[in-house]
Amino acid sequence: MHYEPTLINSKTFPRGSAFRLSEQGERCCRQVWGALANPGVRASVLKEGALPAPLARTLGVLDDRDFQAASDAIGHLQAEPALRARKPSAEVRLRRRGLFLKLRDRYPEAVAAFLAARGRSRLDTITTYFLVWQIVGPVFEANFDGLEDLA
Amino acid sequence: MWFAPETLSVITTYQCTAACEHCCFSCSPGVTRAIPLPRLYALMEETAEVPSMVQVVFTGGECFLLGRHLDALIARCHGRGLMTRCVTNGYWATSPASARARVGELREAGLQELNFSTGVHHARFVPWERVAWGAAAAAEGGMEGVVINIEAFEGSTFDVAALTGHPLLEPHLASGRARAIQAPWIQNGGEWGAGERGGCSGAKPLAHAEADHRFSPGHAAACDSSLRVVSVTPDLDLISCCGLNLEHIPEVHVASLRHQTLREALEGVPPDLLKMWLHVEGPERILEFVKEREPAFPLPLDSAHICHTCQYLHQSPVAMAVVARHREEVEGRVLEAYLLGAVSREIAAAL
Numbered sequence: 001m002h003y004e005p006t007l008i009n010s011k012t013f014p015r016g017s018a019f020r021l022s023e024q025g026e027r028c029c030r031q032v033w034g035a036l037a038n039p040g041v042r043a044s045v046l047k048e049g050a051l052p053a054p055l056a057r058t059l060g061v062l063d064d065r066d067f068q069a070a071s072d073a074i075g076h077l078q079a080e081p082a083l084r085a086r087k088p089s090a091e092v093r094l095r096r097r098g099l100f101l102k103l104r105d106r107y108p109e110a111v112a113a114f115l116a117a118r119g120r121s122r123l124d125t126i127t128t129y130f131l132v133w134q135i136v137g138p139v140f141e142a143n144f145d146g147l148e149d150l151a
Numbered sequence: 152m153w154f155a156p157e158t159l160s161v162i163t164t165y166q167c168t169a170a171c172e173h174c175c176f177s178c179s180p181g182v183t184r185a186i187p188l189p190r191l192y193a194l195m196e197e198t199a200e201v202p203s204m205v206q207v208v209f210t211g212g213e214c215f216l217l218g219r220h221l222d223a224l225i226a227r228c229h230g231r232g233l234m235t236r237c238v239t240n241g242y243w244a245t246s247p248a249s250a251r252a253r254v255g256e257l258r259e260a261g262l263q264e265l266n267f268s269t270g271v272h273h274a275r276f277v278p279w280e281r282v283a284w285g286a287a288a289a290a291e292g293g294m295e296g297v298v299i300n301i302e303a304f305e306g307s308t309f310d311v312a313a314l315t316g317h318p319l320l321e322p323h324l325a326s327g328r329a330r331a332i333q334a335p336w337i338q339n340g341g342e343w344g345a346g347e348r349g350g351c352s353g354a355k356p357l358a359h360a361e362a363d364h365r366f367s368p369g370h371a372a373a374c375d376s377s378l379r380v381v382s383v384t385p386d387l388d389l390i391s392c393c394g395l396n397l398e399h400i401p402e403v404h405v406a407s408l409r410h411q412t413l414r415e416a417l418e419g420v421p422p423d424l425l426k427m428w429l430h431v432e433g434p435e436r437i438l439e440f441v442k443e444r445e446p447a448f449p450l451p452l453d454s455a456h457i458c459h460t461c462q463y464l465h466q467s468p469v470a471m472a473v474v475a476r477h478r479e480e481v482e483g484r485v486l487e488a489y490l491l492g493a494v495s496r497e498i499a500a501a502l
Contacts, residue, residue, distance in 0.1 A: 019425040019474065025482050029153045029422050032490050037152075 153422045155203035155493060159413070160382040160393055163191065164212035168242040169276030173339045173357060175395045175458075178212045184385040185212070188220060190408075194383065195224055197413035199231035210238040212385075222260040229261025236264035236296060240277045244285030247319060254288040263296065265289040270302025270336060271309045279309075283317035290323035297329040302336035304455075305358040335359050335455040337395060359455030366452050371435035374457055378430045378493075381417070383408060389416050391426055395458040400465045424482055425474060427489040434460040440481070441473040448473075 021029060164185035167178035186194070198204050207228045214221060214237055225235045237257070244250035254265070269282045282299055289297045301311060315324055315331050323329040338357040365371055374392065382390035382397070389406040390397050397403055402425070406416035428437055434457060441464075442448045448470065451463040464470050 019423055019478060021422045021424050021486065022479065022482055025424070025486050026422050028486060029490065032494060033153050033155075 152418050152420075154378045154417075154420075156201070156379060156381040156417070157203055158206045158208060158380040159194075159198045159204060160208040160210055160380055161186065161191070161194065161214075162210055162212065162382060162384050162394070163214045163217055165385050166216055167211060167213040167240070168216070169213070169240055169273055171272035171276070172355070173272065173336060175337050175339055176212070176398065177339065182212075186383065186385050186387065190387065191220070191224060192227065194408070194413065195227045195231070195233075198228070199233060200412070201414050201417065204233065206234040206236065208236045208238060208380075213240060213242065215239050215243050222256055225257060225260040225262050234263050235261060236266060237262060238266045238268065239285070240273050241267045241269070241282040241285040242277045244281040244288065247284045247288065250281075250284040250288035251291070254285070254292045254294070258292045258294065263294060265294050265297055267299045268302075269299060269309075269314065271307050272302055272336070274309065279314050280317070283314055283320040286329050287317075287319040287323055290320075290328040297323070299329065299331040301331060301333045303333040303359070303363070304336045305360055307336075335363050337456045337458060359453070363455040364452060365435050365454045365457060365460050366450060371433055372457070373431055373433045374429045374461065377426050383413075389413070389420075391420070391423075392429075395456075396462045399462045402465055424478060424485060428474075428481065428485045429461065431485055431488040431492065433457060434464045437474065438464055438470060440477070441467075441470045444473050444477060445469060 020026070162176065165176055165178050165182040166180065166185060167174070167182075168180060170179035170181075195207065198207055209217075209221065209224065217224070221237070225237075228235045243253055257265075265285070267282045267286055269277070269279050273279075286297050286299050299314070301309065301314070311331070311333065315321065320329065324331060336357060361367060363370070376393040378391060380393045382392070382394040384390065384394070384397065387408040388397075388404045389408055391403045391405045394403060405420045405423075408416055411419070425437075435454075438448075438450055438460065442450055448467075451460055454460045454463065
């Protein structure tokens with residue numbers, strides 16, 4: 001039983017209660033958010049406009065070759081803001097599709113699994129999710145058993 | 152911190168120029184509780200210190216009762232790179248000219264979005280024409296998010312066509328520069344319980360069309376507000392969502408800002424599975440999960456608002472016990488979905 005009618009910020013705030021996460025859940029949660037708060041990760045995303053290399057490498061998600069390939073694929077998107085337009089032209093949609101296929105060719109298992117699990121097909125979405133999966137996936141695998149069916 | 156709120160909704164005061172039946176916070180002219188001004192100014196600075204924050208929403212009560220302080224607060228946010236929105240009943244737009252003048256001042260301060268509330272209950276206190284004038288002025292002035300929220304419930308006699316067909320407003324609605332939305336008006340009183348100040352306990356119960364019921368096909372949805380929006384009440388409680396039913400759900404009061412900054416308060420909130428679950432699947436799905444395990448459990452099939460369903464969930468000892476008993480069953484799934492969504496927003500924003 002984890003429903004704990006505990007006091008939140010009990011010194012100043014004697015109201016409310018929380019469904020606390022399990023220890024492994026909390027560890028997982030803090031690792032992911034901690035990674036995002038990591039200046040190296042953020043700098044990688046914000047400045048290099050690439051996969052969050054420090055984290056991806058630290059976690060062993062991607063080896064150097066895969067990392068470069070993924071960076072290249074994502075780099076195409078970042079180099080051309082039009083590709084991220086909310087209302088893309090037919091041409092942009094075609095190019096998005098092309099890039100998606102390229103990404104899928106390079107990472108067939110990960111992308112196929114992701115599409116199947118999420119029912120998503122748009123390139124902008126899948127690209128973002130693909131990046132995200134690099135962060136969240138391994139943390140989950142390290143903390144939870146039997147999650148392979150989710151991926 | 153294990154969540155990254157994007158919007159701070161500031162319930163500046165419970166005082167309002169109106170005293171609508173079923174007002175979610177039981178606001179009225181006679182209620183004077185408000186966030187002290189120095190704290191309000193400090194809060195803007197504190198919001199800018201939270202990296203994930205992108206927007207401050209001024210609401211109430213009636214936020215325009217702040218007078219010139221509203222302009223100054225908006226300007227302070229604007230200067231820190233935060234977007235701003237005001238939610239108002241439009242009482243201040245007493246003519247097309249005065250509406251244009253006030254909107255111009257706010258625009259100059261940096262206001263980007265202006266939302267109006269009207270309908271049968273509001274119109275008893277604020278003529279709907281003021282909403283039309285105010286919204287038209289905002290659209291003319293180039294504001295981005297001009298939205299009129301119209302109370303919707305069964306038997307409402309509000310003349311929606313008169314509002315949307317108002318000659319000053321209609322062109323803006325047609326062009327998409329302004330929007331009018333009919334949204335279910337939340338019952339506050341009757342079987343759902345009166346507000347803390349008891350203001351609506353005698354109000355006539357509301358009913359909603361079956362098509363609006365949250366359990367009707369296609370209506371149930373995740374709560375976009377839980378953990379993405381945090382609110383501050385006039386009592387300086389920090390709320391983990393937009394807080395429409397904050398008076399009925401103690402669990403959404405997650406911290407106090409009386410003796411700590413916003414960032415300190417956010418960092419002190421422990422990871423909470425139920426709030427994540429609400430965020431990724433919404434209260435209807437959680438209650439359906441409960442019903443699958445307790446077939447006799449009655450679903451609130453007439454709920455027409457996500458906050459109502461959420462209140463029902465939190466106030467049901469049976470539902471809370473089932474969630475507690477089966478939490479391990481859902482933790483991995485919920486946490487994964489929550490983190491994927493949260494991290495993807497971070498990355499998408501960064502890209």
